[in-house]
Amino acid sequence: MIKHLRSAADLDAATATLILDTAGEMAALAGREVKKLPTLRGRTVVNLFYEDSTRTRISFEAAAKRLSADVINFSAKGSSVSKGESLKDTALTLQAMGADAVVIRHPASGAPHRLAAWVDGSVVNAGDGTHEHPTQALLDAYTMRSRLGRLDGLRVAIVGDVLHSRVARSNVLLLTTLGAQVTLVGPPTLIPVDIAAALSPSTKVSYDLDSVLPDMDVVMMLRVQTERMQDSYFPSAREYSRRYGLDLARMRKMPEHAIVMHPGPMNRGMEIAPEVADSSRSTIVEQVANGVSARMAVLYLLLGGKA
Ligand code: NCD
Secondary structure, eight states: OOSOBSOGGGOOHHHHHHHHHHHHHHHHHHTSSSOOOOTTTTOEEEEEESSOOSHHHHHHHHHHHHTTOEEEEEESTTSGGGGTOOHHHHHHHHHHTTOSEEEEEESSTTHHHHHHHHOSSEEEEEEETTTBOHHHHHHHHHHHHHHHSOOTTOEEEEESOOTTOHHHHHHHHHHHHTTOEEEEESOGGGSOTTHHHHHOTTOEEESOHHHHGGGOSEEEEOOOOGGGOSSOOSSOHHHHHHHHOBOHHHHTTSOTTOEEEOOSOOOBTTTBOHHHHTSTTBOHHHHHHHHHHHHHHHHHHHTTOOO
């Protein structure tokens, strides 16, 4: 087993499949009255969050607690980080406290890689800048597999603000490792030139959402990340949603079995219409539930559990 999960590229097909299978076993636990396993008793998991988060943070906390680990939640707001403490000094503090795993979310791409050099425990990337979010990709893959039965050969469109999306990058890497065919869709200003070639040569790019929808098994909508935008990438929100928003009329162009995904948080009415987000084809709430199982599997396997 690998020691750290910094990038979806850390996972080969066998390791990724092992994590998904283990997540399946963890999910079975969620149906029980007592949702706890003693596996990580006596181990310490630190959640180190330098950026806002709802789902990911709660999910990692629930995952560690269900495995009986001691959980320490650290958020940069209200800590010595606001007094100017560096990531390295914070890392050395965690190291001194004996963290077995550090889950980190940070606005700087590459922060988990630096952290791994400073602590002895496992490092799990919970989102670094616009770079990667590997556990999101795992829970997304898990959701696709449980809804559609397979990943190999699955046709997946990832739609919208690819430029700023760590979710998109990790998904492309993981999904292609597992044999899916990914198409990135969005306005040219929000799809980095050569991204497909850089991440995986089999990935396609399209600027025309309507033309790709009939061929997809999965349509994953991305949040338009205005907080990361210094320039204007499209004329107006209205214009964006007219061309790249998933509304009911567009959803009807998808094959009958196809599902709609979104990592959350959503801009309802912008990239996704409320009727689509709340429809039976949407897996958005399921993704959140699966997130706990996927993160339990990751913590369990990284910290030395057997399959
Ligand atoms: C994503 C993130 O923070 O990268 N959300 C999440 O983890 N569920 C996507 C986003 O913020 O748009």
